[in-house]
Amino acid sequence: MQLSVNGQSRDLELDNRTTLLDALREHLGLIGSKKGCDHGQCGACTVLLDGRRTNACLVLAVTCAGREVATIEGLAGPDGLHPVQQAFVEHDGFQCGYCTPGQIMSAVGMLEEFERGWPSAVTGEVQPAGLTAPEIRERMSGNLCRCGAYVGILAALTDVASRS
Amino acid sequence: MKPFRYARPGGVAEAVRSGAEQPGSRFLAGGTNLVDLMKLGVERPDLVVDVGGLGLDEIVVDSGGGLRIGANVRNSDLAVHPAVRRELPMLSQALLSGASGQLRNQATAAGNLLQRTRCVYFQDVSKPCNKREPGSGCPARQGDHRNLAVLGGSAACIATHPSDFAVALAAADAEVAVTGPAGERTLRLDELYLLPGEHPERETSLAPGDLITAIVVPPLPFGTTSAYRKVRDRASYAFAVASVAAAIDVTDGVVRDVRIALGAVAPKPWRAHRAEDALRGLEPTASAFRAAVEAELSVAEPLPDNAFKLPLTANVVVSVLSDLTGASR
Numbered sequence: 001m002q003l004s005v006n007g008q009s010r011d012l013e014l015d016n017r018t019t020l021l022d023a024l025r026e027h028l029g030l031i032g033s034k035k036g037c038d039h040g041q042c043g044a045c046t047v048l049l050d051g052r053r054t055n056a057c058l059v060l061a062v063t064c065a066g067r068e069v070a071t072i073e074g075l076a077g078p079d080g081l082h083p084v085q086q087a088f089v090e091h092d093g094f095q096c097g098y099c100t101p102g103q104i105m106s107a108v109g110m111l112e113e114f115e116r117g118w119p120s121a122v123t124g125e126v127q128p129a130g131l132t133a134p135e136i137r138e139r140m141s142g143n144l145c146r147c148g149a150y151v152g153i154l155a156a157l158t159d160v161a162s163r164s
Numbered sequence: 165m166k167p168f169r170y171a172r173p174g175g176v177a178e179a180v181r182s183g184a185e186q187p188g189s190r191f192l193a194g195g196t197n198l199v200d201l202m203k204l205g206v207e208r209p210d211l212v213v214d215v216g217g218l219g220l221d222e223i224v225v226d227s228g229g230g231l232r233i234g235a236n237v238r239n240s241d242l243a244v245h246p247a248v249r250r251e252l253p254m255l256s257q258a259l260l261s262g263a264s265g266q267l268r269n270q271a272t273a274a275g276n277l278l279q280r281t282r283c284v285y286f287q288d289v290s291k292p293c294n295k296r297e298p299g300s301g302c303p304a305r306q307g308d309h310r311n312l313a314v315l316g317g318s319a320a321c322i323a324t325h326p327s328d329f330a331v332a333l334a335a336a337d338a339e340v341a342v343t344g345p346a347g348e349r350t351l352r353l354d355e356l357y358l359l360p361g362e363h364p365e366r367e368t369s370l371a372p373g374d375l376i377t378a379i380v381v382p383p384l385p386f387g388t389t390s391a392y393r394k395v396r397d398r399a400s401y402a403f404a405v406a407s408v409a410a411a412i413d414v415t416d417g418v419v420r421d422v423r424i425a426l427g428a429v430a431p432k433p434w435r436a437h438r439a440e441d442a443l444r445g446l447e448p449t450a451s452a453f454r455a456a457v458e459a460e461l462s463v464a465e466p467l468p469d470n471a472f473k474l475p476l477t478a479n480v481v482v483s484v485l486s487d488l489t490g491a492s493r
């Protein structure tokens with residue numbers, strides 16, 4: 001099958017049991033996306049599928065033919081780190097770093113959802129103009145951090161949100 | 165994971181045919197429940213029929229405010245739809261309270277309704293479970309049943325249905341449109357879901373090949389005065405321990421009509437008809453709400469570790485209805 005990853009088309013021969021996460025890590029050598037739980041419970045495997053954040057561990061790779069996958073490896077541009085990556089560095093948004101690629105890809109998707117005006121469970125009838133701390137916490141709840149770097153993650157995302 | 169054949173049908177008729185021909189087949193939508201259970205060995209389909217390419221992803225709002233939700237509409241798209249938020253806030257709130265941003269982007273409307281129980285024994289193939297292996301027994305009664313059913317269970321099984329969305333749909337009198345080998349039909353949610361009785365392995369009235377194509381929500385004029393409230397063990401990204409979807413119409417100081425559905429307390433979303441009947445015609449006061457929900461819960465059969473769900477559910481019902489009507493608690 002063909003899989004389009006970070007704008008590049010890749011040819012792959014896969015058992016149809018292979019998840020998107022295993023296709024990326026084991027077959028394409030893209031080991032940035034992490035396997036935490038393999039059951040949709042931690043967010044370490046978050047990638048963008050057709051521009052939307054999703055858990056690669058619960059997606060079968062065969063269902064991704066003709067779709068666009070974006071991983072942490074493709075996030076930085078020629079001019080350097082993506083603003084979310086930069087903010088994680090500046091605000092100590094990680095400790096061991098295992099959850100970080102998933103946190104960052106999730107945050108990129110989350111910021112885009114907020115831009116589109118999507119409400120969250122803590123949004124009232126009117127969406128706040130900017131991302132408040134409760135909004136960030138709720139919208140990022142699909143990403144767990146065993147090191148508890150949440151304080152830095154929240155600071156990083158508050159910073160990015162205020163700049164965009 | 166057990167090997168399987170993978171099919172990607174070009175249309176609904178072909179999907180139905182594939183599903184009906186192969187007894188051990190499963191439709192694959194977002195995969196967030198099916199793939200998970202396949203990894204655990206709980207689901208072992210011989211054939212996986214990917215319905216993701218069938219379209220079925222539109223939300224149509226009719227002039228009266230009713231909705232037709234395509235089976236493949238993503239949970240996130242449905243939750244943020246302006247008409248859904250306006251006409252039936254409880255539906256949007258239920259969806260937004262479920263799972264995570266990532267999962268809601270992947271999960272579909274039909275897949276959400278047909279997700280399986282989170283009972284720990286059901287998910288662990290090394291344990292007996294009547295639902296997974298009929299006749300093998302139910303360890304939950306003596307074991308871990310803190311999050312299992314207090315209503316509608318049986319000696320064979322006390323699993324709860326885990327969906328938030330389905331609870332709000334039950335309150336809204338929703339139906340599912342089904343295309344099967346014998347043609348099309350619609351089922352009310354209480355016809356779709358079966359109580360376990362002696363056959364907990366049969367959870368719905370769907371037969372092999374029956375494909376849900378859409379969810380139909382009739383207009384609910386007082387749906388604008390509705391809410392979904394969920395209690396869970398952590399603030400977000402957790403299944404409900406108890407939940408309530410409610411809509412209420414108070415005219416001339418009395419409850420003219422009301423809809424109440426309870427989540428996480430039964431093998432299916434539990435429509436509280438008894439409580440609704442008790443409330444119609446009464447003044448909307450906290451004590452009336454409490455008496456009504458207590459009437460509903462009077463038939464409950466709690467076990468030692470899930471009896472807490474009764475006062476919890478009663479409190480949530482009283483608080484939701486009080487907030488919707490402005491009654492003081």
Ligand SMILES: Cc1cc2nc3c(=O)[nH]c(=O)nc-3n(C[C@H](O)[C@H](O)[C@H](O)COP(=O)(O)OP(=O)(O)OC[C@H]3O[C@@H](n4cnc5c(N)ncnc54)[C@H](O)[C@@H]3O)c2cc1C
Pocket residue numbers: 039040041190191192193194195196197198199200215235239261262263264267270271272273274275276277278279326327328329374375376377401402403404
């Ligand atoms: C960590 C985690 C937390 C979660 N938390 C919550 C929560 O808080 N609240 C909640 O409500 N849910 C929660 N979920 C469950 C999630 O909402 C469901 O997994 C999801 O909605 C299923 O949708 P899907 O499209 O991925 O279904 P799939 O996994 O593709 O399918 C599920 C079932 O539906 C069948 N099916 C799918 N489409 C059709 C159709 N059109 N016709 C007939 N059969 C069909 C499949 O054969 C399968 O049996 C959680 C899941 C995870 C992994």
Ligand code: SF4
Pocket residue numbers: 281283284285286292293294295296301302303304305312320321322323364
């Ligand atoms: S409650 Fe139902 S699902 Fe859970 S172990 Fe018993 S039979 Fe299985």
Ligand code: FES
Pocket residue numbers: 034035036037038039040041042043044045046055056057058
């Ligand atoms: S590895 Fe996918 S969510 Fe944990």
Ligand code: FES
Pocket residue numbers: 093094095096097098099100144145146147148149
């Ligand atoms: S930084 Fe270690 S798990 Fe998050």
